[in-house]
Amino acid sequence: MATNKEKQNLSDLEAKNEQLRELQIQTEDLRMNMTKLENLTEHLTAENMFLENKTKEMKVIMTIQQMQIEQLRNNSDELNRIQAAIISYTNFPGDLFCPVEVCQMCPNDWIEFNKSCYYFYNFNSSLKTWDESRQFCQNNKSDLVVISSQEEQTFIKNRTDYCNDTQYGYWIGLRKISNNWTWVDDTQETLGNWNNEGSPENFTLIIQNATESHSWYKERNSALNRFICEIKALIF
Template sequence: MNELMVICVIGIAVAMETKKLKLNLSDLKAKNEQLTLEKRDLQNQTEDLRTNMTKLTAEKMFFENQTKEMTTCPKDWIQFQESCYFFYNLNSPWKTWDQSRQFCQSNKSDLVVISSLEEQTFIKSKIKYYYDTLHGYWIGLQKVNNIWIWVDGSPDTLGYLNNPGSSDNFTCIIQNATLTQSWIQNRNGFLNRFICEIKALIF
């Protein structure tokens, strides 16, 4: 009789444990299904993000190409606003004002015409100090009949001359001077670097 009770108790215990294990297994299956659904959702979201990234990258490339097509400068020229600038930075040979202008004109441009403080700031930020304080970069400003005239025929309205009492008729910009007093008068035969300017091609 006691053995039968023991067997019954063991049977009940096994049945309860089996039921508990089945419930745990059922719970694990439910959680696994939930995780599978969440994984699928994350995969869908990742795919959407990839699609959006691909679209954004394509749009970025399109706008970059559009920008390049809208404004174009020759190779080795630097764009600022609607113009392109060439800074002649070779250590030799330096050139006279006339030779510098001929070089620019042979490249379908002319010596730079500076018409605003913004343009002056840009140009001065790009030039380099070299040799001594008198050497700079020729710009397209010359004295004609005692009037300072740019190569495009316009009169100078900025007056950034460093040595206005000089009798020399040609002008270069130097790096080692204040922003609004950085134009040095020199004779045509003085040898300097120079800056060319051309309008950017706009499509």
């Protein structure tokens, strides 16, 4: 009986040992699976970070592209405006307004005022007659200034400099034709800012050393003076 009991205990121990071995195998399999899972998790985390970075990059690229598209749209709108402004000129002086392939409201060294550009010729070393002054302006696709409002008169008077004495100033585009004072654009003079109204001369200066309402000085064509050119501004 004792022997049978010992045999039974031995058999039970062997069964338990077998269970332990199976448990160890299962534990090892579980450990291996856990390791694989950890590796997979790390891999997925890395892929997720990669995708997040790519997503950020794509957002940056999309933002840049949207900005470029908006810039192109703005450039297109500006080009359309420039084209419309250019079409409004009979003969557009591109060399004046777009000297370096970038168009501007007024040519270099010209002053913008109320949708016009003005060039004040201030060189005492090369004064000109009225005809020579007008020819200079026309060579630069403009003409002698036409003063059509008191506001424009104020602007021009404030921009002129004193020139030698009261009989010197800046030629403007006003002269007498058939006993009528007529501007170079063929409109009639209406402001009457005369200084020497009784003079028989037929061409007009604007002089600095006089009040604004009495700053137009009648002079002969051959007198040498500075002058003012005017051209329509490129509004776009």
